Amino acid sequence: MNSSDDPAIITPNTSSEPGEISPEPITPIITPTPEPTPVRSNITDWDPYAVLPAWEPPINHTSINRDQSNQNTRQILNTSYSGSVGLAGFAVGKELNITSGPFSITYTVHPNVTSPRDVWVKITIFDPWQQVIAEGGYNRGFPNQETQEMTIYRTGRHYMSIEGEFARVDYTVKTTDIGPVITPTSAPAPEDMGPEGEGPY
Numbered sequence: 478m479n480s481s482d483d484p485a486i487i488t489p490n491t492s493s494e495p496g497e498i499s500p501e502p503i504t505p506i507i508t509p510t511p512e513p514t515p516v517r518s519n520i521t522d523w524d525p526y527a528v529l530p531a532w533e534p535p536i537n538h539t540s541i542n543r544d545q546s547n548q549n550t551r552q553i554l555n556t557s558y559s560g561s562v563g564l565a566g567f568a569v570g571k572e573l574n575i576t577s578g579p580f581s582i583t584y585t586v587h588p589n590v591t592s593p594r595d596v597w598v599k600i601t602i603f604d605p606w607q608q609v610i611a612e613g614g615y616n617r618g619f620p621n622q623e624t625q626e627m628t629i630y631r632t633g634r635h636y637m638s639i640e641g642e643f644a645r646v647d648y649t650v651k652t653t654d655i656g657p658v659i660t661p662t663s664a665p666a667p668e669d670m671g672p673e674g675e676g677p678y
Contacts, residue, residue, distance in 0.1 A: 497508035518575045518652040520558040525570035525638040550648045551662045554581055554651035563589075564598065568640035573602075578632040584648040585624045586615040587642075600627065600648075605634050615641070636652070 557580075562569050573580070588596040594616070602611040613619065613627045629635070639646060 501573070517654045518650075519558050520574075520576075520650055521572045523570035523636055525568045525573040525636070525640075529559070538547040552653050554579070555654055556649055557652045557654055559648070561645060562639055563645045564639070564641040564643070566640075566642050568638050568641070571637045571650075572592060573635040573637055573650065575632050575635060575652060579628055579630040580650065580652045581626055581628045582613075582637070582648060582650055583624070583626045583640075584613070584646050587623070587645040587647070588643060589645060590643045596641070596643045598639070598644055598646055600646075601638045601640075602627070602629055603636040603638070604631075605636075607636070610635075615644070 558571075560571075582600065582602075584598075584600060586596065586598050590596065596615065597617040598615040599617070600613045601609055601620070602608050610631065611627055613625055613631050615621060615623070615625070639648070
């Protein structure tokens, strides 16, 4: 008796007849590697009256050197942080962790007394060793323009102190971080406008 007569023995069917479905080869699923999220600059509170802890510099000392990578090209700076502070003789501070220089600080002084000679503001930028690397202000040896800007061509950790009297200061920190996407609003169609462009009926 051969094996084809025994029902307990099953021989594989190797014939390729029409209509027969052969298994498809298994293709591995390749998951694309996500793009790395860029490290953004961040601004946090800092007490300018507190003693800073000892800070170990990195080996390449990038936090104390000027950022030379973009010196020959004009950099577009985007708003990373905005704040407002009322000054009454005491200082407030911010810690600036800048991932890529340069960065700028634009500030506007709003006197709150009738005599602007009494108003003064001083903004100081320190490096991690509390060495002054930039200063700006209003009155007391600084210009009396109410809106001014400071640009610092450095990367790394910095500290900003704002002090003064009889004023409120609005300030904006701009960095080379990618700014938020702003969707422009479409202008109204001419048929939606009223007489002489005054608006819809």
